[in-house]
């Protein structure tokens with residue numbers, strides 16, 4: 001892979017920025033990567049582990065002469081960062097972000113950017129429950145989607161350039177409209193996280209009430225919930241505050257279905273439960289048959305050859 005942007009600036013040196021840095025280096029996508037994070041402790045750690053070619057002590061130094069600036073901060077901090085970097089941006093630079101919500105980020109960031117920079121929001125659909133500068137790894141984006149959410153008047157050549165960059169980081173790339181993005185992610189990521197948080201909270205309450213060993217004897221499904229529920233509280237607070245309508249819509253549908261299943265259990269309606277679980281199993285099998293779950297074991301096809 002060859003250099004796509006001469007200088008890249010990563011703002012907010014956590015899981016996503018650090019993974020981007022290692023993946024940029026792996027593929028040689030930039031000649032220089034600068035970085036900035038708000039806390040001095042994070043900047044010190046970044047310097048110690050060689051994260052970024054140059055860690056700057058202020059935002060202006062980090063973005064000066066950068067060809068691509070990627071905002072990797074929690075969604076609620078995007079506006080503040082955009083306001084601060086705006087005066088120091090080079091004409092013709094591209095500003096992007098990796099926020100988990102798109103409409104609110106566009107509304108918060110776009111008004112502050114000068115007309116002579118390209119703003120191309122993005123969202124890599126890859127992550128872990130870890131956060132901070134030491135949590136990143138170069139393979140995070142391999143074979144994952146990165147959704148680009150360009151505004152209507154964005155130069156298509158610059159969108160293609162950013163798509164090439166994300167391909168270089170290992171991702172598959174597709175463009176999506178912001179409201180559609182927020183609805184899809186409310187279904188596939190945001191509401192499931194809220195359910196995991198709730199379930200782990202319920203189990204914890206139960207443990208306190210009964211003094212039983214709920215966590216000790218937890219099965220694999222619940223353990224997966226506890227992994228998700230260990231995700232960064234600031235990031236997820238900001239996701240729900242900034243994707244309010246879509247998450248409330250999906251949560252409304254979720255609780256309706258939950259009540260229907262609750263009623264079926266109370267009434268002893270085995271047919272309804274069986275039909276429902278048959279439908280959901282078919283969905284899972286369909287995903288695997290279509291080869292869309294790269295993490296799945298060799299489901300239903302016998303031993304791997």
Ligand SMILES: NC(=O)c1ccc[n+]([C@@H]2O[C@H](COP(=O)([O-])OP(=O)(O)OC[C@H]3O[C@@H](n4cnc5c(N)ncnc54)[C@H](O)[C@@H]3O)[C@@H](O)[C@H]2O)c1
Nearest residue numbers: 012013014015016038072073074075099100127128131132
């Ligand atoms: N973690 C995931 O699974 C995941 C996946 C895809 C996208 N995202 C999105 O990526 C963004 C970053 O997430 P992350 O997981 O890397 O978080 P993180 O907590 O690991 O890192 C965020 C970093 O930003 C810094 N920061 C916070 N406010 C700042 C400010 N005002 N100025 C400068 N730095 C600031 C923090 O100190 C921290 O180092 C979020 O918007 C999140 O929604 C996260």
Ligand SMILES: O=C(O)C(=O)C[C@]1(C(=O)O)C=C[C@@H](O)C=C1
Nearest residue numbers: 100124125126127128129188189
């Ligand atoms: O694997 C995980 O830990 C994640 O939660 C990653 C995950 C997701 O829901 O898939 C979380 C938030 C993002 O915006 C994108 C990816």
